[in-house]
Amino acid sequence: MTSSHPSRATDLRARLERHWPTAEALLRRLYGDAPALGDWLAGVRDTVSQAALDRPAALAERDARRLVEPDWFQRPDQLGYCFYVDRFAGTLPGVQRRLGYLADLGVTYLHPLPLLAMQPGDNDGGFAVADYRSVEPRLGRTEDLAALAEAAHAAGMSLCLDVVCNHTARDHAWARAARSGDPHYRAYYHVLDSADAVATYEATLGQVFPKTAPGNFTPEPSLARDGGQAWVWTTFYPYQWDLNYANPAVFQEMLEVLLHLANQGVDIFRLDSTPFLWKAPGTSCRGLPQTHWVVRAWRALLAIAAPGVLLKGEAIVDPDDVVSFFGRDEASGLPAANECHLAYNNGMMTALWLAQATGDADPAHALLDRLAGRPRQAAWITYVRCHDDIIWDALATLIPHEALHRVSAFYAGALPGSYALGAAFQADGGGAPSTNGMAASLVGLRPGGRPGEPDTDAALARLLQLYQVTLALDGLPVLYMGDEVALTNAPLSSLPAGEGRWLHRPDMDWDRAAGRDDDATAAGAFHTALRRLIKARAGLPALHGAEPAQPLAGLPAGVLGFRRTGSRPLLCLANLTGQTVTISLPAASGRDAVAEGPIDPAALPLGPWQARWIEVSA
Ligand code: GLC
Numbered sequence: 259m260t261s262s263h264p265s266r267a268t269d270l271r272a273r274l275e276r277h278w279p280t281a282e283a284l285l286r287r288l289y290g291d292a293p294a295l296g297d298w299l300a301g302v303r304d305t306v307s308q309a310a311l312d313r314p315a316a317l318a319e320r321d322a323r324r325l326v327e328p329d330w331f332q333r334p335d336q337l338g339y340c341f342y343v344d345r346f347a348g349t350l351p352g353v354q355r356r357l358g359y360l361a362d363l364g365v366t367y368l369h370p371l372p373l374l375a376m377q378p379g380d381n382d383g384g385f386a387v388a389d390y391r392s393v394e395p396r397l398g399r400t401e402d403l404a405a406l407a408e409a410a411h412a413a414g415m416s417l418c419l420d421v422v423c424n425h426t427a428r429d430h431a432w433a434r435a436a437r438s439g440d441p442h443y444r445a446y447y448h449v450l451d452s453a454d455a456v457a458t459y460e461a462t463l464g465q466v467f468p469k470t471a472p473g474n475f476t477p478e479p480s481l482a483r484d485g486g487q488a489w490v491w492t493t494f495y496p497y498q499w500d501l502n503y504a505n506p507a508v509f510q511e512m513l514e515v516l517l518h519l520a521n522q523g524v525d526i527f528r529l530d531s532t533p534f535l536w537k538a539p540g541t542s543c544r545g546l547p548q549t550h551w552v553v554r555a556w557r558a559l560l561a562i563a564a565p566g567v568l569l570k571g572e573a574i575v576d577p578d579d580v581v582s583f584f585g586r587d588e589a590s591g592l593p594a595a596n597e598c599h600l601a602y603n604n605g606m607m608t609a610l611w612l613a614q615a616t617g618d619a620d621p622a623h624a625l626l627d628r629l630a631g632r633p634r635q636a637a638w639i640t641y642v643r644c645h646d647d648i649i650w651d652a653l654a655t656l657i658p659h660e661a662l663h664r665v666s667a668f669y670a671g672a673l674p675g676s677y678a679l680g681a682a683f684q685a686d687g688g689g690a691p692s693t694n695g696m697a698a699s700l701v702g703l704r705p706g707g708r709p710g711e712p713d714t715d716a717a718l719a720r721l722l723q724l725y726q727v728t729l730a731l732d733g734l735p736v737l738y739m740g741d742e743v744a745l746t747n748a749p750l751s752s753l754p755a756g757e758g759r760w761l762h763r764p765d766m767d768w769d770r771a772a773g774r775d776d777d778a779t780a781a782g783a784f785h786t787a788l789r790r791l792i793k794a795r796a797g798l799p800a801l802h803g804a805e806p807a808q809p810l811a812g813l814p815a816g817v818l819g820f821r822r823t824g825s826r827p828l829l830c831l832a833n834l835t836g837q838t839v840t841i842s843l844p845a846a847s848g849r850d851a852v853a854e855g856p857i858d859p860a861a862l863p864l865g866p867w868q869a870r871w872i873e874v875s876a
Contacts, residue, residue, distance in 0.1 A: 266310075266318070267311070269310075270310045270311065270562070273310070273561065273562045274307065276561075277558045277559070277561045277562045278303060278558075278562065280554070280555075280558040280596075281302070281555050281558035281559050284551045284552075284555040284558070285299060285302065285509075286299075288506075288509070288548060288551050288552065288555070289506040289509070292506050298506055298510075302513065302559070305513065305514060306517065306559045306563045307562070307563075309517035309518075309521060309563040309564070310563040310564070312521060313520075313521055314521065314523075316408075316411075317520075317523060317564070317566075320411065320525075320566050321564060321565045321566035321567075322566075323566070324565070325565055325566065328635065329635070329802070329803075331416075331599065331600065331637055331734050331803075332637045332733075332734070333802060333803075334795050334796055334797070334798055334801035334803075335366065335795075336366050336367060336735075337363070337364045337365050337367065337734075337735055337736075338365070338366075338369055338418070338639070338734055338736030338737065339360055339363070339365040339367070339368060339369065339736065339739065340369040340370075340371065340644060340645070340736050340737070340739060341369070341370060341371065341738075341739035341766070342370070342371045342383065342384075342645065342739070343371070343397045343398075344397060345739065345763060345764065345765050345766060346370075346739050346766045347766070349396075349397050349398045349402070350370075350373065350393065350397055350398035350402035350403065350405070350406050351398060351402055351405075353368075353370060353406060354405065354406055354409045357409060357410065357413045357415070358413075360413075360415070361413050361414070361415070363737075363742055363789060363792065364793065364796065365415060365737070366414055366415050367415060367418060367526070367734065367736070368406075368410050368415050368417050368418065369418040369419075369526075369528070369736060370417075370419070371383060371420060371645055372384030372387065372394075372422060373393055373394055373398075373419070374387050374389065374390055374391075374393060374394060374422075375388045375389035375392045375393065375394050376388055376394050376427065377427035377428065377430075377497060378429070380497060381427065382494065382495055383645065383759075384420075385420070385494070385530060386422075386425075386426075386427035386428070386429070386495070386497055387422045387426055387427055387430065388426075388427045388430050388431075389431070390421075390515040390518075390519075391515070391518060403522050403523075403524075404523050406523075407523025407524060408523060410523075411523065416526060417523060417524055417525050417526070418524070418525065418526035418528055418570065419519060419526070419527060420528045421516060421519065421528065421529055421530065422531075423501070423529055423532075424493065424500055424530060424534045424535055425494065425498040425499050425500045425501060425531070426498075426499055426501060427499075428496075428498075429497070432447075433447065433499050436449075437478070437480040437481065438480075442507075445502065445505050446501060446502055446505060446508050446511075447481075447491065447499050447502055448490065448491035448502050448537060449481050449488050449489070449490055450475060450488070450489045450490075450491070451482070451483070451486050451487060451488055451489075452486075452487065453487070453489075455489075456475045456489050458539060459474065459475070459537075459539060459543075460474060460475070462539075462540055462541055462542055462543075463542060464544070464687075465687070466493055466494055467494065467495065468684055468685065469684050469685070470495075470684070470756050471492070471494065471495045474492065474493050475490065475491055475492060476489060476490055476496040477489050478490040491537070493531070494531070500534065500537070501535075502537075503535050503548070503552055504536070504537075504548075509552065509555070513556060513559060516556060516560060517559075517560075517563055517564070520560065520564035520567050524567070525566065525567060525568065526567070526568045526569075527567065528572055529569060529571055529572060530572050531572060532549070532553065532571040532572050532573045532583060532598070533573050533574075533575055533579075533583075535549040536548035536552065544575060545573065545575055545579050550582065550583070550585075550586070550597060553569065553583070553597050553598060554585065554596055554597050556569065557596065557597060557598075558596075568599040568600060569597070569598045570598060570599065570600035570601065570602075571583040571597070571598035571600070571601040571602070572601075573598075573601055573602070574602065574604045574646075574652060575652075576652070576654075576655055577605040577629060577652075577653075577655070577656070578628060578655065580601060580602075580603075580604070580629070581593060581629065581632055582597075583597055583601045584597055584598055584599075584601060584633050584636040585597030585633065585636075593633045594633055595634075595636045598636070599635075599636055599637070600636065600734065601636070601638060602638070602641070602644075603629065603638035603640050603641075603731070603733055604649075604652055605625050605629065605653065606622065606626070606640065606728075606731060607640070607641055607642065607643075608648055608650065609621045609622040609656075610724055610727060610818075611648055611669070611693075611700070611724075612650075612653065612657070612665050613818055613832075613834050614701070614834055614867075615665050615668045615669065615676075615678075616664075616665065616668075617816045617834045617835055618815075618834075619813070619816070619817060619818035619819075619834060621653060621656050622809075623809035623818070623820075624656060625656070626806070626807050626808065626809040626820055627809060629806070630806040630808070632732075634804045634805065637732070637733050637734050637803040637804075638732060638733030638734070638803070639734055639735075639736055640728045640729075640731045640733035640734065640735045640736070641728065641738065642697050642724045642725055642728050642737075642738065642741060643696065643697040643700075643738040643741060643762065644738055645759065646759060647683045647684070647692035647693060647694050647758070647759055648669070648692055648693040649692040650662040650663075650665055650666050650690040650691075650693070651689040651690055651692075654689070659690070662690035663690045665690070666682055666690040666691045666692070666693060667682070669682075669693040669700055670691075670693065677701070677702030677713070677716070677717065678695070678699070678700050678701070678702055679695060679699040679700065679703075679747065680693045680694055680695030680699060680700045680747075680761075681694045681695060681758055681761055683758040683759065694758045694759055694762055695762055696740065696741070696745055696746055696748075696761070696764065697721055697738065697741050697744075698717070698721055698740075698741065698744040698745060698746045699746045699747040701717045701720035702716070702717040702720070703717040703718065703721070703744055703746055704717075704746075705746050708778070708779065708780060709778065709779070709780060709783045716836060716866065716867060718744065718780060718783060718784050718787075719865075719867035719868060720867045721741075721784060722784065722791075722869070723833075723867050723868065723869040725788055726869035726870075726871070727818065727830060727832050727869055729791055729795050729801070730822065730830035730869075730871060731830075732803045732805065732807050732822070733803050734803060738762075739766060740766055740767070742771075742774075742784070743767070743771050743781035743782075743784065743785050744780050744781055744784040744785075745764060745766070745770065745781075746764075747764065748761055748762070748763060748764035748765075749764075774786075790852060794851055794871070798826070798828060798851055798871070798873075799824045799825050799826055800822040800823060800824035800825075800826055800827055800828035800873070801822060801824075801828065802824060805823050805824070807820040807821065807822055808820055808821045808822075808823070809821075810829065810831075813831075813841065814839060814841060816833065816834045816835040816839065817832065817833055817834065817839055817841060818831070818832040818834060819831045819832070826873050827873065827874055827875075828851060828871055828872065828873050829843065829845075829848075829874055830870075830871055831862070831864060831869065831870050831872065832864070832868070832869040832870075833864035833865065833866065833867060833869070834867070835867075836866045836867065837866060838863055838865050838866060839863070839864050840861050840862065840863045840864070841862050841864065842859065842860050842861060842862070843860075843874065844859075845872075845875065846859070846875055847859060847874070847875050848872045848875070849873045850870060850871070850872060851871040851872065851873045852870070857872060859872075859874065
C-alpha cells in the first residue's frame with residue numbers, strides 16, 4: 259500500500275471528519291490568542307494528514323486490527339516488562355536477542371526506558387533528551403528502534419516508549435539555540451527575569467527532588483537580556499528544562515516527535531511527567547485543565563495519524579486526581595475515555611507495600627473504591643516496582659503523616675522487626691522519605707538466600723503475594739526487570755553519588771536467569787511460581803481489565819481481598835501476616851484457579867503471606 263492508495267486517503271478523510279473537530283476545539287481553547295491561528299491550525303492538520311499517509315503499510319494494518327479489538331490492552335493475556343536497555347541487554351540489538359526469554363515468560367508489552375539520544379554525563383537515566391529523533395549511540399543506531407519494533411511485533415509484543423515531553427535536556431538543540439540568544443527558541447522554555455518572580459512561583463509549587471535538586475528554577479545567565487538576570491524552569495534536575503506549552507510551536511514540535519516515533523512502530527507512548535505540562539501562577543502547576551487539553555489534543559491527532567497507538571500517562575498524583583488523566587466529557591464533566599488510554603496505578607502499588615508492612619488492608623480497600631470511577635475502556639498500569647522510588651506521600655490523603663514516616667522507616671530497615679533491605683530517599687517539606695530498593699530486597703530477600711531457610715521462604719512468599727495481587731487487579735500488569743528472578747539491590751559500590759534510585763537499577767543477572775528452572779534456588783523457585791500465575795491469569799476471563807476490582811467487606815484483620823466480576827467471578831485473597839488464617843467465603847462452591855482444585859468455601863486456609871485466586875459460584 260502506498261500513500262496514493264485510494265483507500266488510505268478515504269480512511270484518512272473519515273478519521274479527519276471524526277477527530278479533527280475535537281482537536282481543533284481544544285487547540286482553539288489553548289491557543290486562541292495566538293497570531294495567525296487559522297494558518298497554524300491548517301499546518302497542524304497538514305502535519306497529521308501527511309503522517310497518516312506516510313504510515314508504513316504494516317503499521318496501518320496493525321492499526322486496523324487494533325480498531326476492531328479496542329480492548330486488546332485489557333485482556334488477561336497481556337503482560338508488560340520494563341527495563342533499562344543497557345542494564346538488561348547492553349544495546350537495542352541485544353534486546354532483540356532477548357525477546358525469546360521474554361516471550362517465554364509471557365511478556366506481550368515491551369517497555370525499554372528512555373533510549374533516545376541523551377545529554378552526556380548526568381541525564382537522569384535518559385530522561386534528559388538531547389535529540390528525539392535519534393537513538394542514544396551507546397544503545398544502538400537510530401535504525402535499531404524500528405527494527406526492535408518490528409521484531410517485537412513479530413514476537414506478539416507491543417512497544418512502549420517514553421516521550422519525555424515535559425522537558426528537554428539543557429543540551430537539546432532548542433535549548434542551545436535559546437542559550438545562544440535566539441528569541442524563537444528562548445520562548446520554548448519558561449524564563450523568569452527576577453528573583454521575585456521565582457519566589458512568587460515557588461510559593462505554591464512542590465518539589466520533586468528536594469534533596470538532590472531543590473527548587474524549581476535554575477539560574478541561567480546565558481538567557482539573560484539587557485544585562486539582567488535569568489532563571490529557567492527546571493521542575494526536575496537543573497539540566498532538564500521545562501517546555502513552555504503555552505507556546506503553540508512547542509505543542510507542534512512534540513506532536514511531530516510523537517508522529518515520527520509512531521511511524522517507527524512505537525505502539526504506546528509513556529508521557530513522562532504528564533501533570534506538569536502547563537504552568538500558571540498561584541497554582542501547584544500539576545494537572546491544570548490546560549495540561550489535560552494538551553494531552554486530549556494529542557490523542558485526537560494521533561487517532562487521525564496512527565489510530566492504533568495508545569497514550570500512557572505518568573501521573574503520580576493524589577488518587578482522586580489520577581482518574582482525570584483518563585479524560586472527561588466536556589459537557590457533563592464525567593469521566594470519559596478521551597485522554598490517556600493507560601495510567602499508572604501508583605496508589606494501589608503504594609498501598610500494597612504499606613499493607614505488607616503494617617498488616618492493614620483498609621487503605622488498599624478504600625483505594626479500590628476511590629479508583630473505580632475509571633472509564634471502562636481505559637486501563638491501569640498495575641505494578642509492584644518500577645525504576646522510580648516508592649513515594650509514601652502519594653497516600654497522604656488516606657494515611658496519617660506519622661504512619662507514612664513509620665512505613666518509610668520500615669522499608670529502610672530502621673524499625674525493630676523490619677525484614678526490609680531498602681533505603682530512604684528524599685523528603686519534601688517534612689513529608690515521609692520515599693523508598694528505594696528492588697522488590698526482592700524490600701521483602702527481605704538476602705543475596706544468596708535459598709528456599710528452605712525460613713527467612714528466604716517468607717521473603718519469597720511476600721514477593722509472590724505482591725505479584726499475585728497485582729496480576730489480579732484491573733489493569734495491564736508490568737513486571738520490573740529482574741523481579742522475575744527475585745533480583746536484589748544493585749551493589750552499593752556501583753551507585754552514583756546522590757542518586758539513590760540506582761539502588762533498584764542493577765544489571766540484569768543472566769547467570770541467575772539461566773538457573774530459572776532450578777527450584778532449589780530463590781530465583782528458580784520464584785520464577786516457577788510467577789510463571790504459573792502468569793499462565794493461569796491468561797485463561798481467567800474475570801481478570802480482563804475493563805471492570806474494576808471490588809473490595810471485599812467482612813474479611814478478618816490482616817486479610818486483603820477483592821472480587822473480579824465476569825462469566826466466572828474470581829476472588830483474590832491475601833494474608834498479610836506471617837500466620838495461617840482461615841476464612842469463610844459467602845459462596846456455595848469454589849475452585850483454586852492456580853492450583854486448579856476445589857476448595858471448601860466455609861474454611862479456606864491462607865498460609866503465611868499467601869495469596870490465592872478463588873473462582874466462586876454463588
Ligand atoms: C519521571 C521518571 C523519572 C524522572 C522524571 C523526570 O517521573 O519516571 O525517572 O526522573 O520523570 O524526567
